[in-house]
Amino acid sequence: MNDIVVSMKNINKNFSGIKVLKNVNLNIYKGNVMALIGENGAGKSTLMKILTGVYLKTDGEIYLNGNEVNFNDTRSSQEAKISIIHQELNLINDLSIGENIFLGREPVSSSGRILWNVLFENTKPFLQKLGLNEDPKEIVKNISVGKQQLVEIAKSLSTDAQVIIMDEPTGALTPAETKKLFQVINELKNEGKSIVYISHRLKEIFEICDDVTILRDGETIGEFPINELSEDSIIEMMVGRKLSEQYPKVETKIGNEILKVENLSNKFVNDVSFSLNKGETLGVAGLMGASRTELMRTIYGIYSYVNGEIYIDNNKVKINSPMDALNAGIAYVTEDRKSNGIITGMNIKENITLSSLKNFRGKFGFLNKSKEEDESVSYMKNMSVKATGTEQLLKFLSGGNQQKVSIAKCLMTNPKILIMDEPTRGVDVGAKKEIYDLINKFKKDGMSIIVVSSDIPEILGICDRIMVMHEGHVSGFLDMKNATQENIMTLAVGKEVHPNDIA
Amino acid sequence: MTLLKNKIFKNKPLIVLVVTCIIIALLNNRFLTSGNILTVLRQTSINAVIATGMLFVILTGGIDLSVGSVLGFCGAIAAFMVSSGFNVIIVVLLTLMLGIIIGLGNGLLITAGRLQPFIATLGTVTLLRGIILVFTQGKPIKLGNTPKSEIFSKIGTGFLGPIPIPVYIMILIFIIAFYILTHTRIGRYIYATGSNEEATLYSGIKTDKVKLFVYAFSGMMAALAGILITARLGSAQPTAGGGYELDAIAAVVLGGTSMAGGIGTIAGTAVGALIIGILNNALNLMQVSSYYQDVAKGLVILIAVLLDRKQKSSR
Ligand SMILES: Nc1ncnc2c1ncn2[C@@H]1O[C@H](COP(=O)(O)OP(=O)(O)OP(=O)(O)O)[C@@H](O)[C@H]1O
Ligand SMILES: [Mg+2]
Numbered sequence: 001m002n003d004i005v006v007s008m009k010n011i012n013k014n015f016s017g018i019k020v021l022k023n024v025n026l027n028i029y030k031g032n033v034m035a036l037i038g039e040n041g042a043g044k045s046t047l048m049k050i051l052t053g054v055y056l057k058t059d060g061e062i063y064l065n066g067n068e069v070n071f072n073d074t075r076s077s078q079e080a081k082i083s084i085i086h087q088e089l090n091l092i093n094d095l096s097i098g099e100n101i102f103l104g105r106e107p108v109s110s111s112g113r114i115l116w117n118v119l120f121e122n123t124k125p126f127l128q129k130l131g132l133n134e135d136p137k138e139i140v141k142n143i144s145v146g147k148q149q150l151v152e153i154a155k156s157l158s159t160d161a162q163v164i165i166m167d168e169p170t171g172a173l174t175p176a177e178t179k180k181l182f183q184v185i186n187e188l189k190n191e192g193k194s195i196v197y198i199s200h201r202l203k204e205i206f207e208i209c210d211d212v213t214i215l216r217d218g219e220t221i222g223e224f225p226i227n228e229l230s231e232d233s234i235i236e237m238m239v240g241r242k243l244s245e246q247y248p249k250v251e252t253k254i255g256n257e258i259l260k261v262e263n264l265s266n267k268f269v270n271d272v273s274f275s276l277n278k279g280e281t282l283g284v285a286g287l288m289g290a291s292r293t294e295l296m297r298t299i300y301g302i303y304s305y306v307n308g309e310i311y312i313d314n315n316k317v318k319i320n321s322p323m324d325a326l327n328a329g330i331a332y333v334t335e336d337r338k339s340n341g342i343i344t345g346m347n348i349k350e351n352i353t354l355s356s357l358k359n360f361r362g363k364f365g366f367l368n369k370s371k372e373e374d375e376s377v378s379y380m381k382n383m384s385v386k387a388t389g390t391e392q393l394l395k396f397l398s399g400g401n402q403q404k405v406s407i408a409k410c411l412m413t414n415p416k417i418l419i420m421d422e423p424t425r426g427v428d429v430g431a432k433k434e435i436y437d438l439i440n441k442f443k444k445d446g447m448s449i450i451v452v453s454s455d456i457p458e459i460l461g462i463c464d465r466i467m468v469m470h471e472g473h474v475s476g477f478l479d480m481k482n483a484t485q486e487n488i489m490t491l492a493v494g495k496e497v498h499p500n501d502i503a
Numbered sequence: 504m505t506l507l508k509n510k511i512f513k514n515k516p517l518i519v520l521v522v523t524c525i526i527i528a529l530l531n532n533r534f535l536t537s538g539n540i541l542t543v544l545r546q547t548s549i550n551a552v553i554a555t556g557m558l559f560v561i562l563t564g565g566i567d568l569s570v571g572s573v574l575g576f577c578g579a580i581a582a583f584m585v586s587s588g589f590n591v592i593i594v595v596l597l598t599l600m601l602g603i604i605i606g607l608g609n610g611l612l613i614t615a616g617r618l619q620p621f622i623a624t625l626g627t628v629t630l631l632r633g634i635i636l637v638f639t640q641g642k643p644i645k646l647g648n649t650p651k652s653e654i655f656s657k658i659g660t661g662f663l664g665p666i667p668i669p670v671y672i673m674i675l676i677f678i679i680a681f682y683i684l685t686h687t688r689i690g691r692y693i694y695a696t697g698s699n700e701e702a703t704l705y706s707g708i709k710t711d712k713v714k715l716f717v718y719a720f721s722g723m724m725a726a727l728a729g730i731l732i733t734a735r736l737g738s739a740q741p742t743a744g745g746g747y748e749l750d751a752i753a754a755v756v757l758g759g760t761s762m763a764g765g766i767g768t769i770a771g772t773a774v775g776a777l778i779i780g781i782l783n784n785a786l787n788l789m790q791v792s793s794y795y796q797d798v799a800k801g802l803v804i805l806i807a808v809l810l811d812r813k814q815k816s817s818r
Contacts, residue, residue: 302705326707340705345698345765354695355706357688366686409706 002029004063005194006051006082006163011060013046013218015396018388020046021218024060026196028163033185033195035205035226038215038238039428040400041386044198045087047215048165052077052084083161085152087168087198087399087426088338091140098123098136101155126154131180145172145336146288153181157188164188165196168399170204171425174288174454182208200400200428202231214238239430246433247461250440252279254464257314258448259330259417261299264308268294270473272308276417276448281439283463284452285488290469292452293335296419300332301325312416326355329416333407333423335452341406344395348387349376351394351405356412379408384434399426407435411442418442419450424458436462456485470494516758516774519807523778527785534788541667547780548673549728551773553747554754555680556724558772559717561755562684564697564764565620567718569609570725570751572631574744577602578729579635582644582739585655594655599726605631606722610715628748635741643738652737659735669731676724681769689716697764753804754779778807 006028013021021043028034036044049055051062053071062069064080071077077084091100098120099106107118123136132150134143140151149172156164170178185195185208197209205212205226212229214221214237221237255278264272268291276282286292297303299310301319310317312328319325325332334341342351353360353372360375362368376390383404387397394402403426410418420439424432439449439462453459459466466478468491476491487497528535553570560567581598585591605627612623646652661668684690692713695703704710728747733739757775760767782803786796 300705321709322705322707323709332705334705340699340701343695343699343702343765346695350691350695354691354703354708357691366682367688367691369686413707 002031004028005030005065007063008047008051009061009063011047011050011062012058013043013050013055014058019218021050021058023220024215024218025220025223026051026213027223028194028196029211030194031189031192032210033189033197033208035209035212036196036198036215037200037202037205037212037234040426040431041398042215042238042428043218044215045167045398048084048167048196048198052082052165078159078161081160081162082165083156083159083163084165085156085167085169087171089145089148089152091148091151093141094139096137096139097127097134097143097151097154100140100151101126101136101158103155105159122158123154126158129157129184130154131177144288146174146177149173150177150181153184157184161193163194163196165198167198168200168426169197170199170201177288178204200426200432202234202429205234206231216240235429238428246429247436247458248433248440249462250444252440252443254278254280255446258312260309260311260314262309262311264295264298264305264310266298266303266305266307268303268472269298272469272472272474274467274474274477276450278448279443279446280465281443281449281451281463283459283466284450284469285454285456285459285466286469286475286492288454289471290492291472292469293421294472295469296332296421296450296452299325300330300419326413326415331355331410331413331415331418333410333418333420335421335425337402337406342394342402342409344402345393347391347393348380348385348397348405349373349390352376352379352408352412355409356414359412375412379412383408383438384431400428400431403427404431404435407438411438415447417448417450419452421452422454423451424453424455432458456488459488460485468492515810516771516778516807519757519803519810520774520778520781523781523785523803527781527788531785531788534785537665539784539788541665541670543777543780543784544670544673545667546784547776548667548669549731550747550750550754550779551673551776552676552724552728552731553751554772554776555676555769556717556721557748557751558680558755558758558760558767558769559684559693560620560721561752561760561762562693562697562764562767563714563717564700565613565714565717566624566752566762567606567609567721568621568624568748569605569627569631570721570728571744571747572628572635573602573605573722573725574729574732574747575739575741576605576631576635576729577726578733578743579639579644579739579741581655581730582646582733583638585652586644586647586649588649588651591651591654595658595730598730599723602722602724602726602729603719604722606719606725607715609722610718613718614711614714632745639739639741641741643740645738646733656734656737659731659733669735672727672731676727677769677773684769689713693717694765697766699765750779757804757807778803 004027008026011021011024024047026047038044046055050057053074053076069080101123102119107115109115120136127134130150130153132147134147140148149169153169169181188195199205209226211223211225213223216238257275258278259276262273272295284292298305301321301324310319317328319328349372353376360368360372373390385401385404387401394405407423424435427435443449451463460483464480466483466488467474468476468488470492471494475494476497478487490497533539557567557570577598580601581594584594609624609627612618613620646655658668663671692708696710696713700710732743754775755772757778758771760771782800786799
């Protein structure tokens with residue numbers, strides 16, 4: 001076994017009296033990748049925030065190269081060469097890529113003037129390393145979420161850290177970008193650097209990690225070399241029980257056409273036509289940049305369209321705003337929950353009911369707060385949102401639980417058509433299953449669902465039909481007979497699937 | 504016990520209020536007389552009404568610098584209407600309506616015109632003040648000595664029982680604002696818009712309408728304050744309301760409201776307005792020169808806000 005670089009011992013953390021971490025242990029070895037896994041809310045991010053001085057531990061010890069250390073702020077952990085890529089993006093949207101990467105560490109001349117050319121030159125190698133083909137001067141808000149994630153990673157690489165913590169780094173990455181990241185991780189290992197890797201994607205854990213530490217409900221279940229574990233044994237330890245089949249399929253009666261989109265065009269999408277039937281789940285696959293999200297936002301009334309028609313139940317509708325869409329029976333679970341899916345400063349109840357407040361009218365037009373409370377409680381139960389109660393602020397929920405709240409908000413509007421954009425991003429295996437079960441339940445009730453996902457097994461597992469997009473237009477449809485990983489990828493890169501490829 | 508302790512110490516503005524009162528009462532024995540308390544409440548009412556409108560605006564993440572000028576403008580129009588013999592109820596309604604219209608104007612500049620709230624309302628300040636001066640020729644407008652002006656004056660000078668009428672109006676406004684903010688949809692939307700406008704929009708809410716509402720409400724509150732002042736003084740001064748926006752903002756912030764939007768309560772704002780009212784009153788009672796009054800007021804505001812900040816940043 002390699003040398004221990006960091007060792008966290010008996011870490012406890014309370015948030016206003018609630019124990020979130022109980023005697024947690026974690027070792028980080030030199031030149032190794034340690035996976036840190038557990039369900040949503042298990043305490044992974046909290047543990048890492050303690051290591052990096054974002055939160056203060058309630059008690060416990062942290063050793064760095066054998067010496068006890070105390071990081072009271074992020075600066076001191078950075079000085080100890082520990083760097084973290086947080087689960088949520090923390091870039092400054094109005095600054096350029098280069099400025100973000102060197103924020104607070106800008107190269108300056110002897111007179112204190114910022115050497116912009118040097119800064120942008122220094123940015124390039126890091127972008128290259130990650131295969132990010134962007135100008136260092138590009139403003140961050142103009143690049144995709146996946147690329148922003150890569151910028152975060154580049155930022156962390158540029159600090160020359162000995163320990164790099166990656167909290168769900170691949171959530172927004174394409175398969176190609178993920179591959180590139182893994183190459184970089186391997187290089188880092190060879191340079192003797194240590195990595196903590198947090199992910200809900202077990203495939204990635206097996207591919208890139210050397211050891212695994214499993215957390216459950218704020219307790220350490222154990223530390224194991226990866227080759228002693230199987231996917232099933234990990235899940236069992238994480239969840240505390242055996243999970244039944246990952247993609248439960250229900251046969252529902254697929255009814256009449258409920259949504260028809262005809263020749264839709266705007267500055268993002270080009271001549272898109274498709275239809276959706278009652279009780280059907282349509283998967284939308286494609287690579288980053290295929291404008292899947294933009295298409296959904298157009299249908300949901302965020303972007304306007306210049307050409308084309310949208311019909312619901314054979315009636316032409318004009319959707320100019322999310323309000324129109326909701327009134328027409330379309331709800332949309334956004335891809336980027338922190339910026340437009342949830343309101344982190346408000347509580348669970350207020351978030352869940354936000355889109356459907358008009359259903360809570362009580363006496364004199366005032367809100368019927370007891371009904372609001374009751375319904376929120378029942379949605380929280382239904383979706384197993386883990387929290388202290390309906391009044392907990394969203395910012396204190398783990399990522400996966402935030403996602404459930406975001407879905408619950410949409411479901412509460414009782415939509416006919418539910419569009420879900422990357423619905424299980426950052427959601428643990430157990431909760432994923434719960435979301436799939438919910439999708440099936442709503443299907444049974446006759447709801448029609450569109451699932452945009454970059455997770456191809458997920459699309460194959462839960463959909464009845466798949467639409468593949470490439471650079472703003474539809475490159476093909478696949479039904480379940482000929483839906484394979486290969487066929488999806490072929491269409492996704494814009495090639496055609498030949499009839500004889502179709503089994 | 505710890506819960507109770509938590510509740511009390513969480514409420515920093517209230518602590519500042521109580522401590523200020525105790526100190527002043529020890530320094531000056533006239534402070535805690537019932538007569539003086541009623542005076543303080545009456546003097547506070549104007550700022551409290553404006554601050555309530557300001558709270559709504561700040562909760563959405565905006566700011567309304569125009570309230571002082573709206574007060575002056577609406578007060579002048581009200582005085583003009585009363586002196587021209589309009590019915591008092593009509594005067595009040597028309598004046599409030601005028602405040603709403605000006606507020607909607609601010610709102611439109613901000614939503615349809617995509618101007619920053621600071622810039623848009625700053626423009627309105629100068630514009631309105633100019634119009635007032637043109638309209639009044641720089642001279643006060645007297646209410647006159649008609650029966651109608653007598654009735655109108657009562658709004659600012661009258662009593663119901665021992666309590667001045669403006670105090671009732673202030674309390675009524677607090678209650679209405681409380682219900683709007685905590686028990687209605689628009690109230691929830693105000694907080695949501697200030698916390699995360701994009702997510703609010705995605706949730707199917709027309710955030711532009713929410714903003715129009717808060718600026719219109721703020722305009723109406725400023726107009727109401729204009730009525731109160733004009734009625735109290737018996738005339739409308741062309742410079743009335745100058746600088747009032749700062750006292751209103753101070754009251755809102757003292758009450759623990761975040762200037763970034765999304766966080767704040769009407770109770771906090773009420774306490775904030777009271778703190779400022781009490782300071783003004785006490786400094787006058789103690790005959791502190793007006794230069795030092797500003798110094799003292801500024802210090803108390805800064806200390807209170809700093810205390811609040813410290814509390815919030817604990818990890
Ligand atoms: N600042 C906070 N205040 C109060 N509770 C918090 C705070 N931060 C986290 N929590 C709670 O601590 C628990 C652990 O959260 P954490 O974010 O560490 O989970 P996680 O394992 O990273 O989950 P995920 O996989 O969903 O990201 C959760 O129950 C969460 O609600
Ligand atoms: Mg996390």
